[in-house]
Amino acid sequence: MQFMLGDITVDVIQKDIKNLHLSVHPPAGKVRISTPMRMDLDTIRVFTISKLAWIKSQQKKLREQERETPREYLERESHYVWGKRYLLKLVEKDAAPNVELKHNKLVLQLRPAANQAKRQEVLDAWYREQLKEVVPHLIAKWEKIIGVKTGKFFVQKMKTKWGSCSPVKKNIRINTDLAKKPLQCLEYIVAHELTHLRERSHNEHFTALMDAHMPQWRQYREMLNKLPLTYQQWDY
Numbered sequence: 001m002q003f004m005l006g007d008i009t010v011d012v013i014q015k016d017i018k019n020l021h022l023s024v025h026p027p028a029g030k031v032r033i034s035t036p037m038r039m040d041l042d043t044i045r046v047f048t049i050s051k052l053a054w055i056k057s058q059q060k061k062l063r064e065q066e067r068e069t070p071r072e073y074l075e076r077e078s079h080y081v082w083g084k085r086y087l088l089k090l091v092e093k094d095a096a097p098n099v100e101l102k103h104n105k106l107v108l109q110l111r112p113a114a115n116q117a118k119r120q121e122v123l124d125a126w127y128r129e130q131l132k133e134v135v136p137h138l139i140a141k142w143e144k145i146i147g148v149k150t151g152k153f154f155v156q157k158m159k160t161k162w163g164s165c166s167p168v169k170k171n172i173r174i175n176t177d178l179a180k181k182p183l184q185c186l187e188y189i190v191a192h193e194l195t196h197l198r199e200r201s202h203n204e205h206f207t208a209l210m211d212a213h214m215p216q217w218r219q220y221r222e223m224l225n226k227l228p229l230t231y232q233q234w235d236y
């Protein structure tokens, strides 16, 4: 079911719930309202109109976030490593590319004529390396805590997920962008994916396992969703 409020389309989803729940979703700012089963459309419409200012501010926030996202790999641009902000410093040198952290600078050394795509490629490879160093230790730690055994792990660019796991092969995939977040966020994702080897779906059993093994996981999830360059759309 749908209705329009000016130029805003509102999707109505009826559910077995007691209260109305309004949400604005990235990337385009789609509006969704979950309602109890037998609520009439007028009530829903009046409620939504009362929240119009909030809806518009959420949509504005999403539009701004979207503009913020693409990095151009320019001098003094902000880049994050393990949750800490660094300023990009570009160095031209006719040698193999190199990345180094020096105080608050992320020094990206490239051959002259390296274009933006090359800068991105070198930096992404470096982020992947950072993860490949840390993830095996975290997997070993959480295999013991949760009592599971994993297969291989991969670090890769993912558009809508922080991590994933294949229940049959027990392979774990980690999003390259996690190297930009505080280390606890990566640890949370590792614990989350390994927990899926005991429980496939996000049900009560899954939550109980997470609560038992990592009581502060909600805090880490919030951190992950709040930090720059992230959207609410992430699922994991």
Ligand SMILES: [Zn+2]
Pocket (backbone or CB within 6 Å): 192, 196, 202, 236
């Ligand atoms: Zn999950």
